[in-house]
Amino acid sequence: MENLIANSTEAVAVILFGIGFTMLLFHRNLFRKLIGLNVMDTGVFLFLASMGYIEGRKAPIIVNGVQSTEAYINPLPASLVLTGIVVSVSVTAIMLSLTVRLYMRYHTLNLDEIYRMADHLEDDR
Amino acid sequence: MKIFDLNFDVEEEPIPDGEDHDLLENIMDGEEVHDSPREKVKTENEYYRNYVRSTQWVQKLIRTENKGFNVFYFSVAVVSCVLLIGMLLFTISYLPRYGVENPESTLVVKRYVENGLQETGAVNIISGIILDYRAFDTLGESHVLFTALMCVTVLLLRDSKNMRTQYEDFYTIRDEKYHELYRESIMKFVAAVLLPCLLLYGAYVLLNGQISPGGGFSGGAVLGSGLIICAAAFGFRSTDRVITRKTANLIAFFSLGFYSFAKGYVFFTGANGLENHIPKGTPGAILSGGLILPLDIAVGLVVATTMFGFYSLFRRGSIGGNK
Numbered sequence: 001m002e003n004l005i006a007n008s009t010e011a012v013a014v015i016l017f018g019i020g021f022t023m024l025l026f027h028r029n030l031f032r033k034l035i036g037l038n039v040m041d042t043g044v045f046l047f048l049a050s051m052g053y054i055e056g057r058k059a060p061i062i063v064n065g066v067q068s069t070e071a072y073i074n075p076l077p078a079s080l081v082l083t084g085i086v087v088s089v090s091v092t093a094i095m096l097s098l099t100v101r102l103y104m105r106y107h108t109l110n111l112d113e114i115y116r117m118a119d120h121l122e123d124d125r
Numbered sequence: 126m127k128i129f130d131l132n133f134d135v136e137e138e139p140i141p142d143g144e145d146h147d148l149l150e151n152i153m154d155g156e157e158v159h160d161s162p163r164e165k166v167k168t169e170n171e172y173y174r175n176y177v178r179s180t181q182w183v184q185k186l187i188r189t190e191n192k193g194f195n196v197f198y199f200s201v202a203v204v205s206c207v208l209l210i211g212m213l214l215f216t217i218s219y220l221p222r223y224g225v226e227n228p229e230s231t232l233v234v235k236r237y238v239e240n241g242l243q244e245t246g247a248v249n250i251i252s253g254i255i256l257d258y259r260a261f262d263t264l265g266e267s268h269v270l271f272t273a274l275m276c277v278t279v280l281l282l283r284d285s286k287n288m289r290t291q292y293e294d295f296y297t298i299r300d301e302k303y304h305e306l307y308r309e310s311i312m313k314f315v316a317a318v319l320l321p322c323l324l325l326y327g328a329y330v331l332l333n334g335q336i337s338p339g340g341g342f343s344g345g346a347v348l349g350s351g352l353i354i355c356a357a358a359f360g361f362r363s364t365d366r367v368i369t370r371k372t373a374n375l376i377a378f379f380s381l382g383f384y385s386f387a388k389g390y391v392f393f394t395g396a397n398g399l400e401n402h403i404p405k406g407t408p409g410a411i412l413s414g415g416l417i418l419p420l421d422i423a424v425g426l427v428v429a430t431t432m433f434g435f436y437s438l439f440r441r442g443s444i445g446g447n448k
Contacts, residue, residue, distance in 0.1 A: 004218040011217050018210035025202040055224035059338065060250035062242055062408075069231055069238050072250070076234055079255045082342060086266045090273030093435050097280040100439070 009050040016043030030099045030109045034092065041088040045081050052077030246405030247335040247414040255340070256417045256424075260388050263341075267384065267424050270431045271377050277435060283442025301441070304360070316358030323351040327429075334421040335414035341421040345428025352433040361441065364433070369445030373430045380423035387416050 004011055016039060023036025052074035060075035099109070106114050221227040237250055237258065245253035255263050331344030356364045394401050406413035434444045 001218065003220075003222065004214065007217050007220055007223045009223055010220060011214060014213040014217055015210060017213065018206060021209060022202075022206045025206060050223060051230075053224055054226045060238065061337065062248050062250065067239055067242060069235050072238055074231060074234050075237060075250045075254060078251050079259065082255060083262060083266055086342065087269060090269050093273050094276045094280075096439070097277045101280055 013043045013047035028110050048077045048081050252335045256420050267427045274431045274434050281438045312358045331425040335417045341424030345425035348429040349432025353436045373444050376426050376430050380427045384423045
């Protein structure tokens with residue numbers, strides 16, 4: 001428990017992840033599911049960024065020729081977060097355009113109605 | 126004949142002369158807009174939806190869903206969400222403390238921090254990592270962005286071969302015209318003040334990736350948002366002069382091609398133990414870091430065109446006009 005309070009940033013990141021997962025499960029609207037997915041992404045980025053932080057150290061930009069590990073925080077998670085952000089943006093764009101196409105076909109964003117109409121239209125053919 | 130009554134409260138202003146205006150007039154005068162495929166699809170879908178709702182088996186399904194399945198789903202979902210958060214929090218409590226150095230996790234970093242400046246020539250270690258040590262990863266990232274742009278183009282491009290038709294264009298052109306005639310003056314003023322600063326700042330972030338925080342992705346995102354603000358405030362005509370579909374494709378092609386060839390050269394010489402002839406430059410100067418600055422520019426251009434391309438495709442179904 002003590003450790004959990006000390007790791008409060010990671011705990012917040014995990015709770016954000018859980019909120020996003022909950023939105024994915026409980027909402028029928030496709031746009032809300034997308035927002036949930038983005039909240040999950042944000043939780044992962046916060047977790048990665050907080051893992052690299054070391055107290056009292058500076059950002060990894062070499063100043064005055066100081067080149068020891070003692071002076072800078074961990075630069076590796078930052079570069080991993082960059083990859084994550086790019087992939088998240090691309091996935092969001094593709095899913096949004098798929099949602100637009102679904103809306104053009106069925107004129108609804110509710111997933112249940114889309115399933116029912118798709119079943120019926122398939123029977124009709 | 127006036128089919129669409131737009132109900133403008135504003136007094137009619139003299140419409141500026143232009144070629145697009147005639148097209149709009151022609152469409153507005155046409156009489157078959159009511160029978161447009163879009164309307165047909167809409168009414169068909171309405172019919173299907175009502176039909177589906179009224180059939181007996183669907184009623185049964187809805188009833189069973191509401192009673193049995195929904196309760197089951199709800200309980201399982203609640204339990205799984207609570208379990209997930211609880212398990213993750215439990216794991217968090219066993220992680221190393223926040224803000225305290227963990228010697229095992231900084232084993233790899235030691236090499237980057239201590240030899241990074243000599244090996245890559247970049248003062249910013251993160252730039253050195255993403256564009257030199259792990260440049261292959263960044264090449265994949267920019268290709269992911271490009272692929273996403275192509276996917277969105279396939280799904281949303283508005284031309285005669287795709288799903289949308291000229292009647293679909295009618296609505297877009299009407300909205301465009303409306304926004305062009307009655308564009309908000311506050312938005313225009315703010316954009317005029319903001320735009321030069323944004324573009325300058327984007328170029329600064331883009332070019333200083335190796336000596337300060339920033340780099341290709343962030344600078345490209347700032348440049349792309351500048352283009353988006355320009356299109357939102359002054360209409361797509363202003364951005365069509367700079368960026369068309371052809372130029373967007375050319376920028377993406379040459380940037381990604383340059384990136385691939387430059388990194389291919391580095392990999393080839395490195396793998397065969399040959400000497401690398403690219404000068405590293407003095408650390409801290411703008412022209413330092415070997416290939417990092419040109420690669421930053423390539424990545425930034427790809428990101429900027431992709432961001433603007435997403436906006437343009439979602440808003441009107443094409444990058445830089447239909448030509």
